[in-house]
Amino acid sequence: xxxxxxxxxxxxxxxxxxxxxxxxxxxxxxxxxxxxxxxxxxxxxxxxxxxxxxxxxxxxxxxxxxxxxxxxxxxxxxxxxxxxxxxxxxxxxxxxxxxxxxxxxxxxxxxxxxxxxxxxxxxxxxxxxxxxxxxxxxxxxxxxxxxxxxxxxxxxxxxxxxxxxxxxxxxxxxxxxxxxxxxxxxxxxxxxxxxxxxxxxxxxxxxxxxxxxxxxxxxxxxxxxxxxxxxxxxxxxxxxxxxxxxxxxxxxxxxxxxxxxxxxxxxxxxxxxxxxxxxxxxxxxxxxxxxxxxxxxxxxxxxxxxxxxxxxxxxxxxxxxxxxxxxxxxxxxxxxxxxxxxxxxxxxxxxxxxxxxxxxxxxxxxxxxxxxxxxxxxxxxxxxxxxxxxxxxxxxxxxxxxxxxxxxxxxxxxxxxxxxxxxxxxxxxxxxxxxxxxxxxxxxxxxxxxxxxxxxxxxxxxxxxxxxxxxxxxxxxxxxxxxxxxxxxxxxxxxxxxxxxxxxxxxxxxxxxxxxxxxxxxxxxxxxxxxxxxxxxxxxxxxxxxxxxxxxxx
Numbered sequence: 001x002x003x004x005x006x007x008x009x010x011x012x013x014x015x016x017x018x019x020x021x022x023x024x025x026x027x028x029x030x031x032x033x034x035x036x037x038x039x040x041x042x043x044x045x046x047x048x049x050x051x052x053x054x055x056x057x058x059x060x061x062x063x064x065x066x067x068x069x070x071x072x073x074x075x076x077x078x079x080x081x082x083x084x085x086x087x088x089x090x091x092x093x094x095x096x097x098x099x100x101x102x103x104x105x106x107x108x109x110x111x112x113x114x115x116x117x118x119x120x121x122x123x124x125x126x127x128x129x130x131x132x133x134x135x136x137x138x139x140x141x142x143x144x145x146x147x148x149x150x151x152x153x154x155x156x157x158x159x160x161x162x163x164x165x166x167x168x169x170x171x172x173x174x175x176x177x178x179x180x181x182x183x184x185x186x187x188x189x190x191x192x193x194x195x196x197x198x199x200x201x202x203x204x205x206x207x208x209x210x211x212x213x214x215x216x217x218x219x220x221x222x223x224x225x226x227x228x229x230x231x232x233x234x235x236x237x238x239x240x241x242x243x244x245x246x247x248x249x250x251x252x253x254x255x256x257x258x259x260x261x262x263x264x265x266x267x268x269x270x271x272x273x274x275x276x277x278x279x280x281x282x283x284x285x286x287x288x289x290x291x292x293x294x295x296x297x298x299x300x301x302x303x304x305x306x307x308x309x310x311x312x313x314x315x316x317x318x319x320x321x322x323x324x325x326x327x328x329x330x331x332x333x334x335x336x337x338x339x340x341x342x343x344x345x346x347x348x349x350x351x352x353x354x355x356x357x358x359x360x361x362x363x364x365x366x367x368x369x370x371x372x373x374x375x376x377x378x379x380x381x382x383x384x385x386x387x388x389x390x391x392x393x394x395x396x397x398x399x400x401x402x403x404x405x406x407x408x409x410x411x412x413x414x415x416x417x418x419x420x421x422x423x424x425x426x427x428x429x430x431x432x433x434x435x436x437x438x439x440x441x442x443x444x445x446x447x448x449x450x451x452x453x454x455x456x457x458x459x460x461x462x463x464x465x466x467x468x469x470x471x472x473x474x475x476x477x478x479x480x481x482x483x484x485x486x487x488x489x490x491x492x493x494x495x496x497x498x499x500x501x502x503x504x505x506x507x508x509x510x511x512x513x514x515x516x517x518x519x520x521x522x523x524x525x526x527x528x529x530x531x532x533x534x535x536x537x538x539x540x541x542x543x544x545x546x547x548x549x550x551x552x553x554x
Contacts, residue, residue: 079325081125084389089382092375099398101391102369102406102414107343109135114345119545127510129387132502133415138495140172148366151479157489167418168496175411182218183280188267190287192227192258200321204286205249207350215239222270226263227256271313284316289326298332305337315339360409366466368405372398375460376438382421457482494528501525
């Protein structure tokens with residue numbers, strides 16, 4: 001993927017968008033009337049930045065006019081989220097292993113940000129704590145040598161449980177030079193009637209146009225749209241032809257029902273047709289998730305996408321809009337399709353995901369990445385994983401390379417927290433069938449048993465399995481955590497302070513029984529050298545918009 005230095009003037013881009021949104025392009029859906037159409041405003045001037053490009057944040061000069069049907073759709077909140085009960089404390093004697101899939105998704109945080117900015121009722125089911133934590137960047141150790149992932153750990157006091165310690169596990173993926181990695185990308189765009197809102201299809205067009213500016217001559221771009229039927233708008237176009245890509249995007253219009261399965265099949269067929277061996281092969285889906293024709297349930301979508309994930313094509317899911325947003329379906333697609341999932345609520349967020357953090361979003365370096373923690377019953381009595389309720393795996397899945405798990409992109413991070421209730425130094429073992437490091441009463445001896453005096457000093461061992469992007473056999477890395485690594489809350493690192501603040505905010509808004517004041521949260525986030533500005537801004541906005549107790553949707 002090469003850096004694109006081509007520039008299009010604001011006047012040309014705005015003209016393309018205006019004409020395209022009114023007339024559409026040659027391959028558009030013909031099944032049903034449009035719910036909205038874009039027109040040029042009569043008395044408004046284009047906002048031109050100093051470098052001559054259109055300021056896409058404002059999109060001045062362009063207005064959307066909606067039919068009564070579209071307005072009616074927007075007035076009814078039919079958003080869908082899955083409920084997951086918060087993890088409970090587990091006994092180390094009975095459950096010495098904790099296993100879960102990595103997760104780099106951030107959709108929950110930006111979706112909740114949208115609710116707060118619009119002063120909406122907050123659905124606690126929309127809060128996934130791990131996605132709040134993983135939205136922010138931490139200062140973790142970098143991988144050495146050929147390793148694609150490094151493990152960082154920290155042990156300190158738990159802010160919300162005086163009887164517990166808090167363990168932070170941070171994974172840092174290696175960055176890569178993507179300049180010489182060619183990309184084969186399929187934009188799969190929902191153009192159904194529900195996408196007519198300004199924060200849907202128009203924002204999709206702007207987001208993909210920004211990504212397209214970073215493509216090079218050897219990159220290949222295809223564009224597939226779906227509404228009542230799927231349509232190939234552009235096929236195998238060179239990334240050097242930015243004007244063609246941009247004009248195709250700008251010509252898209254919204255209208256009709258939503259048959260997503262057909263579009264998914266067509267997108268993957270094109271991805272396979274233009275497959276680049278050793279390259280970056282990816283489908284990027286942009287939708288509000290409101291599928292209403294054909295396959296639409298989570299289980300049906302899961303089965304469909306599972307058929308596609310073994311073809312060497314990765315998936316990025318970008319969610320847009322509000323009112324009819326189907327978070328549950330989009331998460332199911334990403335989690336089961338070698339994918340990642342982000343919610344785009346603004347041009348700024350689109351730039352963050354598709355430009356600033358493009359390497360992580362677009363280039364996978366470790367696939368099927370899993371974490372397993374073995375706790376030492378001598379020193380840990382109980383533990384509780386914070387978040388990841390929908391990413392839990394069976395313990396035996398950790399060593400099973402056929403089991404799907406999360407994918408980690410270049411330079412991305414994964415953060416997990418455990419609450420630990422420490423033991424008094426005496427604990428019984430269990431009858432686990434796994435070979436365990438800290439317990440002898442297993443079916444066969446554990447390999448590489450450490451000296452008794454060293455074993456007694458360890459709390460736990462963090463193990464991570466992952467596969468190289470083009471490999472099918474996993475690699476194992478691990479790190480032991482000793483009691484001596486503990487630091488009190490006054491010496492807690494910025495990494496843990498930021499993770500605590502994000503967790504506390506998520507607990508306050510979500511299904512957790514533990515709640516905090518905004519000052520409690522702010523005290524952990526303020527004054528950090530790490531970038532906590534977005535969290536602090538959202539805390540302040542929450543205070544402004546919800547002076548009375550926030551209404552929780554039952």
